[in-house]
Amino acid sequence: MKELLRIENLHASIGGKEILKGVNLVINEGEVHAIMGPNGAGKSTLSAVLTGNPAYEVTEGKVWLRGEDLLAMEPEVRARAGVFLSFQYPVEIPGVSMTNFMRTAINEKRAYEGKEPLSAKEFLALMREKKKLLELPDKLNNRSVNEGFSGGEKKKNEIFQMAMLNPCLAILDETDSGLDIDALRIVAEGVNRLKTPQNASIVITHYQRLLDYIVPDFVHVLADGQIVKTGDKNLALELEEKGYEGL
Amino acid sequence: MKVSKGDIFERVFVNEEVNLQIDQESGSHVKIHVINASFSITVNQLGEGCHTEIYALEHLRGEENVTAETHVTHAVGGGSSNQLIKFVLDDNSRGRFIGDLKIAQDAQQTEAHQTNRNLLLSEEAEMRTQPQLEIYADDVKATHGASTGQLDESALFYMQQRGIGKEKARQLLVNAFMKDVIETIGDQYADVREQLLNTIDGVVE
Ligand SMILES: Nc1ncnc2c1ncn2[C@@H]1O[C@H](COP(=O)(O)OP(=O)(O)OP(=O)(O)O)[C@@H](O)[C@H]1O
Ligand SMILES: [Mg+2]
Numbered sequence: 201m202k203e204l205l206r207i208e209n210l211h212a213s214i215g216g217k218e219i220l221k222g223v224n225l226v227i228n229e230g231e232v233h234a235i236m237g238p239n240g241a242g243k244s245t246l247s248a249v250l251t252g253n254p255a256y257e258v259t260e261g262k263v264w265l266r267g268e269d270l271l272a273m274e275p276e277v278r279a280r281a282g283v284f285l286s287f288q289y290p291v292e293i294p295g296v297s298m299t300n301f302m303r304t305a306i307n308e309k310r311a312y313e314g315k316e317p318l319s320a321k322e323f324l325a326l327m328r329e330k331k332k333l334l335e336l337p338d339k340l341n342n343r344s345v346n347e348g349f350s351g352g353e354k355k356k357n358e359i360f361q362m363a364m365l366n367p368c369l370a371i372l373d374e375t376d377s378g379l380d381i382d383a384l385r386i387v388a389e390g391v392n393r394l395k396t397p398q399n400a401s402i403v404i405t406h407y408q409r410l411l412d413y414i415v416p417d418f419v420h421v422l423a424d425g426q427i428v429k430t431g432d433k434n435l436a437l438e439l440e441e442k443g444y445e446g447l
Numbered sequence: 448m449k450v451s452k453g454d455i456f457e458r459v460f461v462n463e464e465v466n467l468q469i470d471q472e473s474g475s476h477v478k479i480h481v482i483n484a485s486f487s488i489t490v491n492q493l494g495e496g497c498h499t500e501i502y503a504l505e506h507l508r509g510e511e512n513v514t515a516e517t518h519v520t521h522a523v524g525g526g527s528s529n530q531l532i533k534f535v536l537d538d539n540s541r542g543r544f545i546g547d548l549k550i551a552q553d554a555q556q557t558e559a560h561q562t563n564r565n566l567l568l569s570e571e572a573e574m575r576t577q578p579q580l581e582i583y584a585d586d587v588k589a590t591h592g593a594s595t596g597q598l599d600e601s602a603l604f605y606m607q608q609r610g611i612g613k614e615k616a617r618q619l620l621v622n623a624f625m626k627d628v629i630e631t632i633g634d635q636y637a638d639v640r641e642q643l644l645n646t647i648d649g650v651v652e
Contacts, residue, residue, distance in 0.1 A: 251608050275608060279608050285608055287605070291599075
């Protein structure tokens, strides 16, 4: 099994307040890791720090992506190297069309990999294929990025972008929240179909329901900035029953 | 100059300083775009049912210093005016918008909108906005808004997270900000409009 991500003693703060207090985690290719934990525990902070959000300061610790110093990379380089975040709160970008946005993103990644940019035709064919996977309506892509999308559409749009960019490490931050029952199934099936023996995902969720579809190899509990418990998929069931108090 | 009864006066000025004083007769239509130049435009709606549109886009760099000045007077009723003035200020540039909008007592049932939006791309750039509204009629619909802000940091990060370089992400956001002004250019100036849109959409390649 090949190691994809290694987090060692990661501490991070925002606005001078320490949120992550020594996170340790190793993720190998092909694995699905669920992270659960109470509100405010630092789950989204971990996503933000792994993707290089400048609002957060790393005060201690190291992170390696395939042996390379992840924290030394610019956010866009981390993305091109295959780290993808499905945002808990996707951002609206008025005036930038989904098509223009996605095409720029794809071609920047291809340039990084030393590949030629996709032609307009190839690009549109790829869009069509991936939209189908998420059962997204055609018209969404003529609109500005996330602008006026419903909560569920925004989440679907995140997974659509994931399908377009084909990351090696996908972090799904509460992708299930706000999805209706059908959308949850479509999104989960989409995620499962993108799974390969070479990539891995971190699935942050509050609900066992999502993990019925996306079955995790490991379940971690993040509480007060640290991983306090790790188990297999049964840990999620146990938490559903007893809550975090029961730990 | 005078725009006669029912006539249409439409112009697009690019990189060209503009100084205009216009009297509008009833039912006439004035539509002016100014791109990247100082201007002073005075419009008096002297006849009923006139329509006035003033749009400006000022993208300033280096030491550039641009003043945009509009004086729109609705002397009689039933007319409308719409102004959208946008500045993008980089480096040490200076921008200034002076916007006088007057609706006289007799100008009932006037609809007037004035909007000034500015984007500061550097700490050194400076924008001064001086809107002045004088409304003497009571049965009117008038709005005005002015705002000066910076690029949306969360949007920038979102784009970087998809692999878009920071500079390119900034460019996409700036272009998005500028686009709607250019899109208001009418078909009579379609070639100018497409050329301007192309220069800002070139980012994709
Ligand atoms: N700008 C800030 N200044 C101070 N504290 C902040 C700031 N932003 C976030 N926090 C705090 O950081 C803590 C961790 O937040 P985070 O979003 O990582 O939690 P989470 O585990 O994702 O929670 P949830 O399950 O509700 O999404 C919270 O207590 C939050 O209030
Ligand atoms: Mg969160």
